[in-house]
Amino acid sequence: MTMKVGTRQVDGVAIVDCSGRITLGEGSVILRDTVRDLLSKGNKKILLNLADVNYIDSSGIGELVSAFTTTKNQGGELKLLKLTKKVNDLLQITKLYTVFDVKDDEAAAVKSFK
């Protein structure tokens, strides 16, 4: 299953609903293009909903880090929402759980943006 994304706005936060696999190639490119497009349009508050992401490889992890730093460097905030167990485990063993702000509840996540 390839990566698919849908974008919606909730109270000034751009929520990116991701599904499928974030892996080397198409999946990583789609995520990168989506985040860059949001930033170019002035969206500084980005919430990546990963509830339906069932697989991510080291390239996908790298793309999440890139999205995080790119957003931060442009004065914005990028947070993660609803990690699957597999993705959660990967962020734990790579210690990236300490870097990302990870939320479980969408409404609370939206409110948490400054």
Add this chain to the structure above:
Amino acid sequence: MAMTEQRVSYTLDSTLDTVDSAEEKATRIATDLGFGDDEVMQISMAVREGAVNAVLHGNEYASDKKVTLAFERTDKELVITIRDQGKGMDLSKIPNPLAPENLLKTSGRGIFLMRSFMDVVEIRPSKTGTELKLIKHVHGPTAGDKEASQ
């Protein structure tokens, strides 16, 4: 494809399709051998990362260079070998991805993930390519069990 009762090997092009194909083969073989769901995921991800290294960093997508992938089942373990025809990686230049200064790097986690998921990871670089050996013990401890026992 060459195949014996206990060993199967493939010669693959240096393309992204090879990465997906290697992962699919690993998933199928590990499942057929009776590994549990978590172990199958670990094996398939380790093979995917190994294939990525071979295709991208080893052969650098060169059309005249091949990746060989072999699966061998012994009584006690599944041994997976991935060889490329690149210049050979410099192991001393592989950074620790868990070091604070490396946490926000966008690459450099592949070998770390392989080591997290497999029981044995051996990397043998040479001027004519790198050989990667990944070993998973049958009924062996999982990565989580290993961490818990430390």
